[in-house]
Amino acid sequence: MDFNFTEEQGMVRDSLSRLVREQYGFEERRKAIASADGWRPEVWAQLAELGILGMPFSEADGGFGGDAVDAMVIMEEFGKGLVIEPFLPTVVCAGGFLKHGGTAAQKEEHIGAIVSGTAVFAFAYAEPRGRYDYADLETTARKDGGAYVLNGHKAVVIGAPWASHLVVTASTGGERRDRGGVSVFVLAKDTPGVTTRDYVTVDGRRASEVFFENAAVGAEALIGAEGEGLALIERVTDEAIAALCAEACGAMKVAHAMTVEYSRQRKQFGVPIGSFQVLQHRMVDMYTAYETAVSLTYLATLRLGSDERTRKLAVSAAKVGVGQSARLIGQEAVQIHGGNGVTDEYAIGHYFKRLTIFDSEFGNVDHHLKRHVALS
Amino acid sequence: MNLEFTPEEQAFREEVRSFIAENYPKHLADFGMREDMAREDFVAWHKILGAKGWSVPAWPTQYGGTGWSPTQRYIWSEENARVNALMPLPFGVSMVGPVIYTFGSEEQKAKHLPGIRSGEVWWCQGYSEPGAGSDLASLKTTAVRDGDHYVINGQKTWTTLAQHADWGFFLCRTDPAAKQQEGISFILVDMKTPGVEVKPIKLLDGGYEVNETWLTDVRVPVENLVGVENKGWTYAKFLLAHERSGIAGVARSKRGVEKLREIAAHETLDGAPLIKDFDFAKKVSQLEIDLAALEITELRTLAGEQAGKGPGPESSILKIKGTEIQQRLTELTLEAVGTYSAPYMGGVSNDNGSNEHPVGPDYAAHAAATYFNMRKTSIYGGSNEIQRNIITKMILGL
Numbered sequence: 001m002d003f004n005f006t007e008e009q010g011m012v013r014d015s016l017s018r019l020v021r022e023q024y025g026f027e028e029r030r031k032a033i034a035s036a037d038g039w040r041p042e043v044w045a046q047l048a049e050l051g052i053l054g055m056p057f058s059e060a061d062g063g064f065g066g067d068a069v070d071a072m073v074i075m076e077e078f079g080k081g082l083v084i085e086p087f088l089p090t091v092v093c094a095g096g097f098l099k100h101g102g103t104a105a106q107k108e109e110h111i112g113a114i115v116s117g118t119a120v121f122a123f124a125y126a127e128p129r130g131r132y133d134y135a136d137l138e139t140t141a142r143k144d145g146g147a148y149v150l151n152g153h154k155a156v157v158i159g160a161p162w163a164s165h166l167v168v169t170a171s172t173g174g175e176r177r178d179r180g181g182v183s184v185f186v187l188a189k190d191t192p193g194v195t196t197r198d199y200v201t202v203d204g205r206r207a208s209e210v211f212f213e214n215a216a217v218g219a220e221a222l223i224g225a226e227g228e229g230l231a232l233i234e235r236v237t238d239e240a241i242a243a244l245c246a247e248a249c250g251a252m253k254v255a256h257a258m259t260v261e262y263s264r265q266r267k268q269f270g271v272p273i274g275s276f277q278v279l280q281h282r283m284v285d286m287y288t289a290y291e292t293a294v295s296l297t298y299l300a301t302l303r304l305g306s307d308e309r310t311r312k313l314a315v316s317a318a319k320v321g322v323g324q325s326a327r328l329i330g331q332e333a334v335q336i337h338g339g340n341g342v343t344d345e346y347a348i349g350h351y352f353k354r355l356t357i358f359d360s361e362f363g364n365v366d367h368h369l370k371r372h373v374a375l376s
Numbered sequence: 377m378n379l380e381f382t383p384e385e386q387a388f389r390e391e392v393r394s395f396i397a398e399n400y401p402k403h404l405a406d407f408g409m410r411e412d413m414a415r416e417d418f419v420a421w422h423k424i425l426g427a428k429g430w431s432v433p434a435w436p437t438q439y440g441g442t443g444w445s446p447t448q449r450y451i452w453s454e455e456n457a458r459v460n461a462l463m464p465l466p467f468g469v470s471m472v473g474p475v476i477y478t479f480g481s482e483e484q485k486a487k488h489l490p491g492i493r494s495g496e497v498w499w500c501q502g503y504s505e506p507g508a509g510s511d512l513a514s515l516k517t518t519a520v521r522d523g524d525h526y527v528i529n530g531q532k533t534w535t536t537l538a539q540h541a542d543w544g545f546f547l548c549r550t551d552p553a554a555k556q557q558e559g560i561s562f563i564l565v566d567m568k569t570p571g572v573e574v575k576p577i578k579l580l581d582g583g584y585e586v587n588e589t590w591l592t593d594v595r596v597p598v599e600n601l602v603g604v605e606n607k608g609w610t611y612a613k614f615l616l617a618h619e620r621s622g623i624a625g626v627a628r629s630k631r632g633v634e635k636l637r638e639i640a641a642h643e644t645l646d647g648a649p650l651i652k653d654f655d656f657a658k659k660v661s662q663l664e665i666d667l668a669a670l671e672i673t674e675l676r677t678l679a680g681e682q683a684g685k686g687p688g689p690e691s692s693i694l695k696i697k698g699t700e701i702q703q704r705l706t707e708l709t710l711e712a713v714g715t716y717s718a719p720y721m722g723g724v725s726n727d728n729g730s731n732e733h734p735v736g737p738d739y740a741a742h743a744a745a746t747y748f749n750m751r752k753t754s755i756y757g758g759s760n761e762i763q764r765n766i767i768t769k770m771i772l773g774l
Contacts, residue, residue, distance in 0.1 A: 001378065001379055001380065001381060001385075001447050001675065001679070002377055002378050002679075003377055003675070003676050003679040004377065004679075005377060069377045260772050260773075260774065263774065264774065274774045275774070277765075277768075280764070280765070280768040280772070280774055281761070281764045281768070283768070283772055283774075284764040284767045284768055284772065285764075287693075287767060287771065287772065288693050288696060288697065288767075291673055291690075291693055292666075292669035292670070292673060292697065293669075294676075295668075295669045295670075295671075295672035295673040295676060296665070296668065296669045296672065298377070298379075298672055298676075299379070299668060299669075299672050301377075302377065302378055302379045303379070314668075317664075317665040317668050317669075320662070320665050321665050321666070321668075321669050369658055369661055369662065369665075370654075370658075372661040372664075372665065373654065373657045373658055373660075373661045376637075376657065376660070376661055376664070
């Protein structure tokens with residue numbers, strides 16, 4: 001049993017922490033969100049240069065041989081600065097599909113481009129009526145000779161406006177919600193028949209509704225075996241959840257620290273509000289919620305390589321526990337900031353927004369509590 | 377970073393598991409804590425461990441500790457929890473023992489540590505008073521120097537299992553003029569000294585786990601003072617941090633959740649096992665998730681300890697979360713047994729000497745008593761509100 005980070009992980013943390021501190025201030029982030037593109041490609045290029053985008057890939061695949069703990073360290077630092085660049089969809093999700101299910105040719109084509117920062121991916125899994133069930137698909141991929149023809153509508157595809165490529169889940173047979181009919185495809189976003197409606201999300205990112213209208217892709221677009229995509233999706237999304245939890249931990253840490261600091265500065269009744277026990281105990285509960293969230297994030301991250309049931313139990317435990325902590329810390333941080341907490345001008349509200357949307361990504365608290373019960 | 381046990385740690389687990397299987401007293405197996413037990417039952421396992429050299433694992437090896445790593449100690453507690461073993465009581469092993477080997481004189485170490493290790497000498501804790509609970513430093517019991525004795529007068533309360541105690545450690549005011557925390561001393565008292573009187577207090581569960589302890593002109597030799605006169609508050613706080621570090625009770629709560637699942641598999645709702653009811657199963661899963669979070673938090677704290685950090689203010693988190701979970705567990709067990717939670721079965725501690733067969737299922741007999749009993753956990757050892765004050769000051773810096 002070992003809770004220490006390696007020296008390399010310490011260095012990754014330091015370099016990202018510096019990048020966030022020096023170049024990702026609240027005002028810079030706000031400007032990027034308001035810009036036409038909505039993100040900072042130059043930051044993305046820097047992440048490629050620092051080796052961050054290649055970290056969780058094996059050296060054989062052209063990466064730097066990191067693992068899930070490296071991804072955790074990276075995402076936690078991103079969470080502290082509310083970094084909006086699409087590391088999760090590109091490196092963790094698309095990268096995960098390629099690593100675990102990709103053919104040699106697919107890896108060859110895409111991993112190098114991810115590592116160098118030239119390809120950006122989005123993961124189109126959600127649907128308007130699918131909620132959190134990855135098998136509840138209305139999007140279909142019909143086999144047509146050697147090709148597949150995609151039709152359907154994917155919802156809230158985070159990072160899609162910035163993406164060059166998409167990873168898409170679609171039904172290749174069977175009834176709706178049939179666990180045996182799910183397949184995964186990788187394709188260029190400019191494939192004919194693919195259109196998007198782009199928008200800003202409440203937590204400052206960009207996303208799209210993605211529409212497929214007879215979009216034809218070759219057999220080489222299929223990741224893994226046809227109809228056997230669900231196990232792969234569950235594995236990759238479990239990895240994504242662990243990484244997201246780390247991001248939430250980073251955001252919670254800052255939200256809590258900001259709140260404690262605010263309570264030290266803000267005076268009412270002639271004294272700092274942090275001297276009131278009623279607020280002190282609430283900030284202690286926030287702190288405890290943060291520490292337990294960190295523990296569950298470790299648990300999920302370190303169980304990603306375990307057998308399927310152990311992995312799913314740990315990941316669902318984390319998504320439940322971190323989700324509850326994120327809700328508590330976000331709401332309490334705003335409350336203790338008083339009126340300032342509900343203004344756009346104060347940073348705390350933006351942490352609150354990110355922590356709020358976190359719950360709805362890859363299954364909320366209720367969904368994962370249900371999965372935990374089913375596996376118990 | 378990893379959660380795996382090394383082959384050496386796995387071998388250690390096998391070793392302690394078979395030692396427990398071979399040596400834990402059969403008649404106490406899966407018995408739990410029952411205050412009506414005879415003194416011999418309480419100390420049975422302690423004495424066996426004392427003979428083996430395993431009764432005080434956390435102590436420095438020079439004083440009889442096992443030299444186990446925190447991970448090994450964690451494995452040890454897990455393996456004991458598997459059989460619900462009745463562990464050595466904390467008053468000697470986790471409380472006064474560490475104070476004596478850290479601050480005591482060589483004579484005190486030689487006199488007291490062997491009896492704590494072996495389980496021969498039973499200790500109790502004289503901290504709280506009727507007027508000094510959370511505000512412990514306002515305590516009024518006095519110790520006045522008279523030649524080579526202290527004369528102690530006052531009243532202590534919540535003295536756990538003092539009815540069996542041979543010795544007690546008492547916080548007494550030795551300088552009434554000093555500021556509250558600065559005039560307190562830490563004094564060891566032989567409970568057979570004239571003037572010491574122990575009166576039982578009946579609790580909600582029907583048991584007599586705690587007492588009022590009256591001290592009237594109790595003459596104690598000055599060599600029973602631990603450390604320096606008027607510095608007792610420092611030792612008292614040191615002791616409380618030690619007390620808190622084992623207080624999370626993770627391994628025991630894990631065993632409790634298993635039992636809860638067994639009960640809920642027996643009980644029925646709408647013709648199906650209660651555990652198949654989603655509303656109930658959800659509560660059990662939530663408890664398990666909170667417990668998993670606590671477990672990793674404790675392991676992180678242990679890892680910090682392994683790296684040389686003593687039990688710090690983080691142990692307050694373990695105390696808060698650990699006791700919340702213990703209480704939630706007894707609450708869900710009470711819910712699980714349903715209507716048979718009501719018959720009064722003599723409580724955790726059987727004050728009417730009844731050995732009657734339970735009215736309902738065996739597992740229901742003590743569900744209510746245990747639930748009532750465990751309300752103490754968020755109150756003792758520094759109430760959970762006091763723990764929040766500690767975190768506020770020591771970690772948040774407010």
